[in-house]
Amino acid sequence: MLEGVKKAFRGVAEKIEMSSLSDKEIEHYVEELVLNLVASDVAVEVAEEIGRRVAETLRSIKFKRFGDKQSRVKEVIRKAVESIIPEASLEQLIERMRAKFRETGEPYVILFVGPNGSGKTTTIVKLAAYLKERGLTPLIAAADTFRAGAIEQVRELAGRAGIRVVSQRYGADSAAVAKDAVDSARAGRIPVVLIDTAGRTEVDRNLLEEMRKIKRVVQPDAVIYVGDALAGNVVVEQARRFDEYVGIDYVVLAKLDADAKGGSALSISHVIGKPILFVGVGQELKDLKPFSREFLLNTLLA
Ligand SMILES: Nc1nc2c(ncn2[C@@H]2O[C@H](COP(=O)(O)OP(=O)(O)OP(=O)(O)O)[C@@H](O)[C@H]2O)c(=O)[nH]1
Ligand SMILES: [Mg+2]
Incomplete structure (x- = not known):
C-alpha cells in the first residue's frame, strides 16, 4: 500500500542527491586538463581529443550531490587517457x-x-x-x-x-x-x-x-x-x-x-x-x- 508513496519519496530523494555537472563546470575541468596535458608536452591534438572524451563522459553521468566530485572527475579523466594509450607487453x-x-x-x-x-x-x-x-x-x-x-x-x-x-x-x-x-x-x-x-x-x-x-x-x-x-x-x-x-x-x-x-x-x-x-x-x-x-x-x- 505504501509502495506508491515510497516510490514518490525515492524519486525526490534521487533528484536531490543526483545532479549533472553544469556545462560551465565541465568546461572548467576540461580546460584545466587540456592545459595541464599540453604543459606536460602532450601534443595539442591529443590533449584536445582527451578533453573531448572527458567532456562527453562528464555530460552523461550523474553525480551524487554531496559526493566527492573531484575524485569522480579524476576517475573519468584516467579512463579517457587510458582509452587512448595502446598497451603492449x-x-x-x-x-x-x-x-x-x-x-x-x-x-x-x-x-x-x-x-x-x-x-x-x-x-x-x-x-x-x-x-x-x-x-x-x-x-x-x-x-x-x-x-x-x-x-x-x-x-x-x-x-x-x-x-x-x-x-x-x-x-x-x-x-x-x-x-x-x-x-x-x-x-x-x-x-x-x-x-x-x-x-x-x-x-x-x-x-x-x-x-x-x-x-x-x-x-x-x-x-x-x-x-x-x-x-x-x-x-x-x-x-x-x-x-x-x-x-x-x-x-x-x-x-x-x-x-x-x-x-x-x-x-x-x-x-x-x-x-x-x-x-x-x-x-x-x-x-x-x-x-x-x-x-x-x-x-x-x-
Ligand atoms: N639519460 C638517458 N640517456 C640515454 C638513454 N638511452 C640512450 N641514452 C644516451 O643517448 C645518447 C645516444 O644514444 P645511442 O644509443 O648512441 O643513440 P643512437 O640512436 O644509436 O644514435 P645514432 O646511432 O647516432 O643514430 C648516448 O649518450 C646514450 O647514452 C636513456 O634511456 N636515458
Ligand atoms: Mg646507434
Whole structure:
C-alpha cells in the first residue's frame, strides 16, 4: 500500500542527491586538463581529443550531490587517457620469440629504426641484456655501417653484456650485414637477432630507402621505432613519418628519465596507434623499464 508513496519519496530523494555537472563546470575541468596535458608536452591534438572524451563522459553521468566530485572527475579523466594509450607487453613479445624459435627453429628478428641519436644502440644492448637474463641470448647485427664509430660503439656496449655482434666494414651494404647476422643466428641456433641501424632524418631519402631495403631483405618479425623522449612533440611527427615509410610495430621511448613530463609517450602512442613496449630510463644497461599505462598515467596525472 505504501509502495506508491515510497516510490514518490525515492524519486525526490534521487533528484536531490543526483545532479549533472553544469556545462560551465565541465568546461572548467576540461580546460584545466587540456592545459595541464599540453604543459606536460602532450601534443595539442591529443590533449584536445582527451578533453573531448572527458567532456562527453562528464555530460552523461550523474553525480551524487554531496559526493566527492573531484575524485569522480579524476576517475573519468584516467579512463579517457587510458582509452587512448595502446598497451603492449614485453613479456608477450618474449613469449612470441620463444614460440617462434621452438616451433620453427628460426630466430625472431627485430629491426630497430629511428632518428639520429635517439638511443637505438643503447636500447638494443639493454634489450639484449634483458633477453639474456631470460635465457634468450640474442645476436646483434651492426648494420649501422654509416656513422663513424658506430661499429666500435655497439661492439663495446655489447661486449659489456657478453653479447655477440656480427659486423662488416664501414660503408658495407647494411642489408647484407643484417642478412649475414640472421644467417649466422640460424646456423648457430641463436633465438633472437637485433638489428642496429644508422640514425636518419625523415628527409634523408637515401638512408630511408636503405632502411626499407633492410626490411625487404631480412623480413623482420617486428620493427621497433626508438624515439627520444627529450624531443618532445617533434618525436611524434618523426614517428609518423617513419611509420609511413617503413611501418612500425612498436615504439620504445628512450631518455624518459630526463623527461619528467612524459607527454611525448602519450602522444606518440596515440598518433601512430602503436604501443610502447618499454622505456629507457638511463644510460646503464639495466635502465630499461617495461612500459605500462599505469606508469604513464601516474606520471601525467600525478
Ligand atoms: N639519460 C638517458 N640517456 C640515454 C638513454 N638511452 C640512450 N641514452 C644516451 O643517448 C645518447 C645516444 O644514444 P645511442 O644509443 O648512441 O643513440 P643512437 O640512436 O644509436 O644514435 P645514432 O646511432 O647516432 O643514430 C648516448 O649518450 C646514450 O647514452 C636513456 O634511456 N636515458
Ligand atoms: Mg646507434
